Amino acid sequence: MRDVAALAAVSLKTVSRVVNREDGVSPELRARVEEAVQLIGYRPNLTASSLRRSDRKTQAIGLLLEDVANPFSSALHRAVEDVAAARSCLVFAGSSDEDAAKEGELLRAFAHRRVDGLIVIPAGDDPSGLADERRQGRPIVFVDRRATLHDADSVTVDNRAGVARAVRHLAGFRHRRIAFLADLSSIWTATERYQGFVDGLLESQIPLDPRLVRRDVHGIGPARDAILELLHGPDPPTAIVAGQNLITIGAIRALQALRRQREVALIGFDDFVLADLLDPPVTVVAQDPGELGRVAAELLFARLEGGPGEPRHVVVETTLVERGSGEIQPG
C-alpha cells in the first residue's frame, strides 16, 4: 500500500479511500491510484483492515458440522457458502464428530480468528463452550438441533411431524405392527423422532409395543443386527420406520440378506442418493439440508446486520417421498 501511494504520489489515506470506494476523491486522483494498484498488483490485507476497522468485521464465519464429508452436513455447508459468498464472506468449516472436546476446540479456534458469527450443529453433550462464545457477543445460529441455549436463533426440521406422517402412511396400508429404530438418545433429533413415532401410533390408534422399538442404535452394523433380531423374533413387524440415514441402510442390508425386501415395508428418515435405484425403491421422509443451511445463514446475517433482538426459531417441514418400499402391504 505504501508503494502504491508512492507511485501515485498520494498519501496512504487516499489509497485507502480509493480501495474502499469512499467518495470525496477526485476522479483524476482515483484513476491515478487505480492504475498504480494494477501496476503493483496490490492486494488489500483484510486481517489488518479488520483489526483497525471500527466494526471489526473479519468477513468470515465459522460453520461447525458433524462431519464435512457427510452428505447432510455438506449439502448444508454448500447452502451456507452460497449465502455467505453473496456477502463476500468466507466460511471456516470444521467437523466435531459429535465430540464435545473437538467441538470446544473448533469453537475456540473460530473465536481466536474473530469470526463474525457461528453456525453450529451442536454435539449432543453439554454446550458450555457455546455459552462462552455467546458471552463474547458473537452471534450463533443453531441448526438441526434445538440448542439448550434458548436465547439463540435456531433452524430445525419438523422431525416429530415427519415421523408421525410416516407412521400414518404405513397404517394407511393396514400395517399394525410397525417397528421403530432410533439413534442415540443423547441426540436431540433422535428423541424428537421417537416422539413422532409415538404420536403417529396414537393418531392411527395402534397401541405402542415396546418390543418393536429399539433406541440408541448407532450406525449401519448395529441397525442391521437389530432388524435381523426383530424379524427373527416372535410376532415380527410388518413395517419398519428407520429413524436415521445409516439406520435405513442397515435395514436395507438386513432385508436384502433375508430376501424379504419386497414383503416388509420400510420408510427411512432422511433421503439419500440412489434411493430410487434400489429394489424396491426406498420411500423416505426427506429433509432439505440445503434449505436448513440457507435459512440458518440468512438468520445469522440478519443478526449481524440487525443486532440483538428476540431469538427466532424456524422450523422446516419434511416431505414424504413415496417410492415403493413404504407402500408394501402386510403379507
Add this chain to the structure above:
Amino acid sequence: MRDVAALAAVSLKTVSRVVNREDGVSPELRARVEEAVQLIGYRPNLTASSLRRSDRKTQAIGLLLEDVANPFSSALHRAVEDVAAARSCLVFAGSSDEDAAKEGELLRAFAHRRVDGLIVIPAGDDPSGLADERRQGRPIVFVDRRATLHDADSVTVDNRAGVARAVRHLAGFRHRRIAFLADLSSIWTATERYQGFVDGLLESQIPLDPRLVRRDVHGIGPARDAILELLHGPDPPTAIVAGQNLITIGAIRALQALRRQREVALIGFDDFVLADLLDPPVTVVAQDPGELGRVAAELLFARLEGGPGEPRHVVVETTLVERGSGEIQPG
C-alpha cells in the same frame, strides 16, 4: 490483553510471553498471569498476532473444491481438515462449480485474508488467477488435476492406468465391444481416462471403434441418453466403461430402463455409496479421495515448513472393486 496485564500487574509483553509459552518468565509470574487470563476470559486475537508476527502466518489455508457438497470433494475436504487440525490450522473451503470466474473470486478472497497456502482442484479453464497467487509466493498444491503450472506440487490419481485396468478386466470376460463415456474434454481427468481406455483396448488387442466412444458427456441425463442411443444403435456394446461418477449413475438408469442391467457389463470410474446394494452390485475403479486430500495437505505443510524446492508430483493408485456388474459375460 491490557486488562490481563493490569490485573496481574505486569507488562503487556509479559502476558504475551506467557500466552505464547516463551521461556524466561518466572513460574510465579506465569501463574499470576494465567490466573488473570482465566478470570478475564481473555482470548488472544490471532488476526492481530499474525499481522505483527515475523513469519506472518495466519494459521489458515484455502481449499478450492469443485463443490463442497459433492462426495468426492467433501471426502477430500475432510482429510485436509484432519491434517490441518493437527497443526492447529483452520480451513476456508469454497466451491468453484468448475467456473473460472468463481475460482478467481475465491482465490482473491483467500489472498485478501492472507491464507498460508492453497489446495486447489483447478477448474478446467485458464489458470491465470493461479499464476497470480504463485507470484505472491503463496504455496499451492494442485489436487486431482495436473495443473498447467508445472512448477507447483500436485497430487493426482492414476486415471489412465485405472481405466486401462477396467478395460482389460472386461476383455478378460471376452467382451470385444466396449463402450466408453467421457466427461467434458476441458477436464484433465476426462482426457486422461480416455487415454486409459485407448491403452486398455491396445493391450487387449481390441481395435478402437469410434462409434462406441462418447466424449463431452456431462451429468446424469446426458449420460443416460447417450447409453440409450448406443444400445439402440446397430452393433451395440456388450460392456460399458463410465468415465465418471454421474455418468455411472446415468448408465445404471439407462440399463434399468431397458431391463438389461444383467446383460450388459458396466464398470464405473469412482466409487459411490450403496454401489453394493444395487442389482447387480456395481463394479468400480475406486479412487481414494481421502488419501488424495491427506497427501495434498501434507505436501502443503511440508512446503510451508521447508520452503521452496523441486516441485513434487504424487500419483495415487486406484483399486478395481469387483462387485458383479463388471463380471457379466457377453450374451
Add this chain to the structure above:
DNA sequence: GTTGCTGCTGACAACGTTGTCCAGAAGGCC
C-alpha cells in the same frame, strides 16, 4: 479584502499483538 462555506487531501494515532533492546536485580568471582 475579509469571511464563510464546501470539497479534497494528508498527518497522525490507533487497532492488538510481538520483536528488539535495554535496565535492573541477583549472583559469583577477584
Add this chain to the structure above:
DNA sequence: GGCCTTCTGGACAACGTTGTCAGCAGCAAC
C-alpha cells in the same frame, strides 16, 4: 567493594490498515 555475567521484566516501535481531524484551495457573498 568492584566488576562481570545471567536472568527477568518492561518500554517502545512496528505490522497494514482506517477513523479523526485539520489544512488548504476555490468560490460566493458581503
